[in-house]
Amino acid sequence: MTSQKNSDIILISHGDGGLLTHQLLEKYFLPCFNNTLLEGLTDAASFPVRQGKMAITTDSFVVDPIFFPGGDIGKLAVCGTVNDLAVSGAKPLYLTASFIIEEGFPIADLERIIASMAQTCREADVMIVAGDTKVVGRTQADKIFITTTGIGYMLLEADLGYNRIEPGDVIIVNGPMGNHGLSILLERQSFSFDTKVLSDCTPLNMLTEKLLERFKGIKFMRDLTRGGLSTCIKEIALSAGVDIRLNESNIPIDDYVKGITETLGLDPLYLANEGKFLLIASGEEADSILEYLREDLCAQQSDIIGHVETGKGNVYLKTTLGGTRRLTMLTGAPLPRIC
Amino acid sequence: MNIELSKKLLDQLIKLSGSVSDKLDRQITLMEVCGTHTTAISKSGLRGLLSPYMELLSGPGCPVCVTDQTDIDRMLAFARLPGVVIASFGDMIRVPGTHASLEVERARGARIEICYSPHEALSYAVQHIDKEIVFLGVGFETTAPAVALSVMEAKALGIINYSVLSVHKLVPPAMKVLLADPELNVDGFILPGHVSVITGRKVFDFIASEYGIPAVIAGFEPIDIMEAISLLLKQIVDKKAETINGYTRLVSEEGNIRAKNAIEEVFEPEDASWRGFGLIPESGLVFKKAYAGFDAAARFPVEVPYASPPEGCSCGEVLKGKIKPDQCPLFSIVCTPADPTGPCMVSSEGACAAYFNYGDE
Numbered sequence: 276m277t278s279q280k281n282s283d284i285i286l287i288s289h290g291d292g293g294l295l296t297h298q299l300l301e302k303y304f305l306p307c308f309n310n311t312l313l314e315g316l317t318d319a320a321s322f323p324v325r326q327g328k329m330a331i332t333t334d335s336f337v338v339d340p341i342f343f344p345g346g347d348i349g350k351l352a353v354c355g356t357v358n359d360l361a362v363s364g365a366k367p368l369y370l371t372a373s374f375i376i377e378e379g380f381p382i383a384d385l386e387r388i389i390a391s392m393a394q395t396c397r398e399a400d401v402m403i404v405a406g407d408t409k410v411v412g413r414t415q416a417d418k419i420f421i422t423t424t425g426i427g428y429m430l431l432e433a434d435l436g437y438n439r440i441e442p443g444d445v446i447i448v449n450g451p452m453g454n455h456g457l458s459i460l461l462e463r464q465s466f467s468f469d470t471k472v473l474s475d476c477t478p479l480n481m482l483t484e485k486l487l488e489r490f491k492g493i494k495f496m497r498d499l500t501r502g503g504l505s506t507c508i509k510e511i512a513l514s515a516g517v518d519i520r521l522n523e524s525n526i527p528i529d530d531y532v533k534g535i536t537e538t539l540g541l542d543p544l545y546l547a548n549e550g551k552f553l554l555i556a557s558g559e560e561a562d563s564i565l566e567y568l569r570e571d572l573c574a575q576q577s578d579i580i581g582h583v584e585t586g587k588g589n590v591y592l593k594t595t596l597g598g599t600r601r602l603t604m605l606t607g608a609p610l611p612r613i614c
Numbered sequence: 615m616n617i618e619l620s621k622k623l624l625d626q627l628i629k630l631s632g633s634v635s636d637k638l639d640r641q642i643t644l645m646e647v648c649g650t651h652t653t654a655i656s657k658s659g660l661r662g663l664l665s666p667y668m669e670l671l672s673g674p675g676c677p678v679c680v681t682d683q684t685d686i687d688r689m690l691a692f693a694r695l696p697g698v699v700i701a702s703f704g705d706m707i708r709v710p711g712t713h714a715s716l717e718v719e720r721a722r723g724a725r726i727e728i729c730y731s732p733h734e735a736l737s738y739a740v741q742h743i744d745k746e747i748v749f750l751g752v753g754f755e756t757t758a759p760a761v762a763l764s765v766m767e768a769k770a771l772g773i774i775n776y777s778v779l780s781v782h783k784l785v786p787p788a789m790k791v792l793l794a795d796p797e798l799n800v801d802g803f804i805l806p807g808h809v810s811v812i813t814g815r816k817v818f819d820f821i822a823s824e825y826g827i828p829a830v831i832a833g834f835e836p837i838d839i840m841e842a843i844s845l846l847l848k849q850i851v852d853k854k855a856e857t858i859n860g861y862t863r864l865v866s867e868e869g870n871i872r873a874k875n876a877i878e879e880v881f882e883p884e885d886a887s888w889r890g891f892g893l894i895p896e897s898g899l900v901f902k903k904a905y906a907g908f909d910a911a912a913r914f915p916v917e918v919p920y921a922s923p924p925e926g927c928s929c930g931e932v933l934k935g936k937i938k939p940d941q942c943p944l945f946s947i948v949c950t951p952a953d954p955t956g957p958c959m960v961s962s963e964g965a966c967a968a969y970f971n972y973g974d975e
């Protein structure tokens with residue numbers, strides 16, 4: 276036992292619910308996730324509820340690599356769940372976090388991940404109030420998987436839904452597309468590009484809450500994660516039974532992202548983002564929303580990228596050359612081409 | 615991309631195209647031979663913008679698409695061999711063979727590593743000496759040199775658990791088959807930029823000199839493609855035929871000698887079977903004797919029955935420019951990127967995928 280106490284890697288016994296599990300919690304999780312609801316380590320956290328509607332969502336994070344430029348799996352696990360609540364018109368309050376860790380995982384890495392989760396929680400003003408840790412044998416999981424569940428209450432001001440989307444509405448995004456997806460892809464493979472692409476991983480709830488409070492004309496929001504802008508827009512067009520027309524020249528994409536994706540034969544419109552959302556709002560409020568967004572630090576490159584028309588679920592992109600092409604949903608992971 | 619310049623060029627091109635079709639009193643048909651061009655033309659919307667004046671047909675320029683069905687089945691058979699790890703470019707993963715794809719085999723337990731270069735596959739072999747790494751050598755003149763170099767390096771380092779299934783193809787022999795087809799109805803060719811970087815301009819001279827059809831080597835920006843098209847149109851009106859190098863910033867007369875030497879060191883040309891074309895003389899690359907030990911086909915002699923493409927699949931017709939992808943009876947009904955019947959629908963450079971993903975209104 277003595278030698279195990281000093282071990283710097285995760286052992287199977289760290290997950291067996293015994294002494295080592297307890298030590299892991301006491302030493303690493305509790306100091307970071309420190310809050311009154313978690314403190315007692317009871318079987319369930321209890322908290323008061325308000326009137327109105329609650330919102331809950333859950334997501335599992337299995338990203339590889341677990342550390343990438345601009346973030347890590349822990350930050351992602353908080354942002355992902357917070358953002359799902361945020362774009363649904365909710366104010367996120369509490370998260371649960373469940374860890375599946377592979378035997379042999381460095382404790383130093385776990386510490387880094389926990390610290391990053393705690394920091395992101397502070398930014399998003401949410402608390403991790405319950406959790407679980409399991410350790411599985413080597414090769415039974417890939418390093419570390421995290422599942423977070425988030426709960427919050429629906430903002431009274433929010434009235435969002437496909438049914439509100441109608442012709443004439445405009446589509447706004449809060450910044451450049453594709454950075455997260457590309458940063459992961461570049462980290463996974465050793466390409467020799469000089470530029471480091473940073474993930475855009477960030478919590479969006481502070482921004483969405485302010486927006487919803489202020490602008491009644493916001494009818495729909497969605498974070499642009501897996502499948503990227505294209506897949507998301509296509510889903511919206513289909514579900515709302517409308518056509519959507521986008522303008523390529525207005526879609527913000529960083530120059531270096533453009534360059535690298537062109538070289539690799541990738542399309543930034545299909546790459547994942549972790550700090551980007553789109554909102555659909557009535558045409559009348561579009562300009563004031565845009566102006567307001569651009570004042571926010573994490574939305575300076577916001578732009579109106581298209582509008583809604585009557586139709587049957589098609590998405591068209593007007594290219595910079597003036598041609599038109601259809602956008603569809605992503606099939607399969609985006610992979611660089613052979614040539 | 616310089617948008618202002620592109621738009622100006624586009625205006626000029628549209629004017630020129632209009633006057634050319636007026637003068638000839640018919641629509642022009644051009645063929646882009648390279649899959650990357652096909653994608654760029656669709657993605658930029660150029661195909662739709664120019665459609666009133668000309669037809670832009672896709673040719674046999676995607677290495678995944680021209681891979682023979684039996685060769686795909688052989689890759690799948692390798693994937694099922696115990697102890698073998700398949701190393702492949704990502705494009706091949708979802709390509710359907712007769713009964714499965716590499717993606718399906720991976721889900722069934724096969725080891726498949728996606729690589730971005732053959733060098734990466736070789737490094738993997740060095741790190742996993744207990745495994746046999748088989749690299750799927752799919753590609754044209756562009757890819758073959760890097761594969762050849764990886765094999766030369768493996769030999770020099772004495773690595774014995776690395777081999778390559780060479781289904782490399784050479785573009786000029788396929789062009790000859792296309793050109794000899796009496797049904798071919800093409801006024802000019804947009805030739806592949808990347809391939810020409812290796813081969814040089816001269817090898818394509820025969821298109822103009824022997825068959826009297828103008829050809830222009832083009833880069834991959836919409837600007838490059840528009841310039842190539844206008845060079846073709848000018849030749850067509852002037853009733854001239856030359857093979858012009860429109861990509862001089864990268865393509866030379868003789869090509870990349872070092873790369874060509876690498877191919878020649880390791881491989882020699884042999885007849886090869888192309889999807890939709892059948893056997894084309896001297897159009898494939900097989901291992902020379904000195905490198906025979908790296909030939910996966912010889913090292914793992916699996917029995918693969920001859921396989922023809924699935925019923926109704928018209929990839930061959932698409933690759934020869936006889937039909938456009940959306941004229942295939944299976945297009946978007948049975949064959950979609952999510953559930954492809956042929957490689958042209960799933961390769962990132964495939965003509966069917968380009969039409970499906972980037973089709974206009």
Ligand code: SF4
Pocket residue numbers: 926927928929930932939942943944945946949954955956957958959960966
């Ligand atoms: S639509 Fe499918 S089956 Fe038809 S030619 Fe294209 S890839 Fe082949």
